[in-house]
Amino acid sequence: MRKVYSLLVVFLLVMSIQAQNELRRKVVVVRPVLYDSSVDFLLGFSDLLMKEGYKEAARFLKDYAKGGFGTGFVYADSVTGKKYVITNRHVVALAQSVTIEFRDNERNVSSYKDCPVAIVDEDIDLAAIALPDNVTVGSLRFADETPTEGRDVFTAGYPGLGDNPSWQFGKGIVSNAHFYDEELSKVGGNTILIQHTAQIDAGSSGSPLLIQSATDKNEYLVAGINTWKAYARENANFAIPTSDIRVFCEKYLSSAHIAKDDIRQRAETFVGLAEQDYKEMVPFIAYDYIASVAPSQFDSWYKTFPTNVRKDIMRQFRNNPIEGVRMALAYAVREKMRTKKISIEPVDNNSDGNTAETAEVAMKCNGKPATSKWIKEQGQWRLTELSFFRPKSYLSQSIIDKDYEYMNTLSFSYTHNLLNIGKPLVSMFGVSYNYMFNAFVVAEINFKKGKTFLPESGERYKMDIAGVSIGGQLPLALGKWRLVPYLGAYYKMAIGDVFRDYIGLSWGADLVYPLGQVAGVFVGVRYNTIPYIPGRFNLNQELYLGFAL
Known part of the structure; x- marks a missing residue:
């Protein structure tokens, strides 16, 4: 009986190994081969960042250009019997082609290069x-x-161990x-996911989540595709369920051909998005289009975009x-496109390249x-050129920064009398806090401490001044x-040897330099009317250094 049990255990082990x-x-x-335009942009932007002193970011882009694996x-x-590799879109998002590796073990590797990405689901x-x-x-x-x-x-799957994929x-x-x-x-996509505790790590994206067949314990069936991992949680991993994968395969891979009007429908949908959220347009932009954007242009564009758009782009860029x-x-x-009236021309005027790798769609732009x-x-089908949009000449038409983002500033100042700089009638040090309601309206609270001096009589007055102001910038x-x-305009109250309050006008300018995305340093000068000294008109000059957040 023991021999029977032993033989059964050995048989089960052999079956499990098989x-x-x-x-x-x-x-x-899955090893994506990046578009040449993507690699050129990443390396060019890396060089630009390195020259500006952002060494860590430059190295990140340079490493990213080498590609990875999933x-x-x-x-x-x-239906067709053709074989595909199913994976996550984000694994091959930048891929011009893909190298597929079959590994019987860590040393026996069979590679198939230049495998095309047949389809990606945009949802x-x-x-x-x-x-x-x-x-x-x-x-x-x-x-x-x-x-x-x-x-x-x-x-x-094959998560990374060092720089190499390793079976797990x-x-x-x-x-x-x-x-x-x-x-x-x-x-x-707006889908329900499977949360599970089976191991996945970086490089596991696109790997199958499996269950054992009810009829054959040695067969594994795909229950989902592993896509995300929650690093703030222990063993919280997420897979897209088979129901969604099956719909994807039936929708795209079982189609024998592309409908003739596919490119026209695609172009009409694209034009219709001009008044929608710009993120809806991203899937229509070809990676090949990036070749028309120089790293320095991207940097210039980014600075002119609204704050919310810059935040979205930077979040994705990281x-x-x-x-x-x-x-x-x-x-x-x-x-x-929002500044123009765009329409698609009738079908007869469009180029008949629906089943080719390239196509043109005739349009009208403001009637032309x-x-x-x-x-x-x-x-x-993705857009690679618009005749009325030239990336190299695209710039914001106004130098006015409508989304100036530093809502809070703290500054330290020195105020003196402009009419007698060598022997100031006013000498005060202060601190100010500014709050911006928007890019153009700002309020200030300030406190100053110092003295005034009358050269004719030799009298000195100690003063503590508190003030508020509101103005436009x-x-x-x-x-x-x-x-x-x-x-x-401002209102100030002086307390000390002399007590008085007064109002006046203030004007000047700041020069701000950003320190990253959310902070900046600035210097400025401001001129204030109305004297600190009773009975004498004055013009004070205030020099200050501050920090903006």
Whole structure:
């Protein structure tokens, strides 16, 4: 009897090892090959940042240009029989092509280069890569159900160990079968996710979440695709469920051809977005379009954009620099289109290139003929040129910074009498706090301490002064600097050897230099009317240094 048990255990172990080896043949390493235009931009911007002293950011961009890797799994289309690798969109977002690696072990690697990205879903974080016809490996099947909470699930992928992918097979349970998060829905589509505890790490994106078949414990079925990991939580990992993956495959991969009017519909949709949120336009912008934007131009554009747009772009840029550039280009295009009347010409006037890799769509811009050029990129028609929009000549038409963002300032000042600088009648030191209601209206509270001196009599007066003011300013963009002229009125009260209160006019200018996104340093000068000394008209000059937030 013991021999029977021993033989059974050995048999089960052998079957388990075979199942593991079979699984490794169906889960692959995905290495995106970036567009040349993306690499050129990243390296050029890296050089620009290095020259300006942002060494850490420059190194980040340089490393990003080298590319990375993720995971995917083999899927066979039930209609066409063609094989694809299913992965996350963000793994191949910048990919002109993809290298697929099959690894039987860490040393035995079979690579297939120049695999095209067949399609990306612009709503859900999914993508498919076409495999060559000569690939004969098996494929994974989809589970017919979403695993319930508490059920065992498995992960299989190639997270990074150092700079190299390393096989990892993990086991856990479903901790939340119907997870939803509003923030994740913005980037992953409005979908319900599977939360689980099986191991995933950087490089696991696109890997399958698996369950064991009910009829064959040695077969693993795809229950989802691992997409996110919550680093602030322990073992909180998230997968897009099979139901969404199945819809994606049936919608895109089972289609035998592209409809003739696809490019026209795409162009009409794009034109209709001119009055919508600019982020809706981002999926229409080709990565190839980035070749028309120089790093220095992007830097100049960024400074002229509204505060909320700059924040959106910088948030995206930190995660994916090229997607940040794409956002900037989408915003610039939309702003240009909003100033014009754009329409699509009738079908007969359009170029008949619907099934080609490039196409043109005829337009009218303010009643005049115009063209838009499109390329087939990652299975989608994307814009690569507009005849009425030239990135190299796009600049804000006004130097007025309508979104001047430093809402709070703290400054330290020295005030003296302008009419007698060598022997001042007024000598005071002070501190001021300014609050901006918007870019053009500012209020101030200030406190000063010092003395006045009458040369004729030799009398000296000690004074403590408290004041408030309100005024208007006009922030002017001068590259990175901001010149901010000011004109306002004030009320002040002096307490000391002399007590009095008075009102007056104040004017001057600040010169501001940004220190990062949310802080700045500035110097300024301000002139104040009305004397501190009774019975004598005066003009005081106030010099100050401050910090802005």
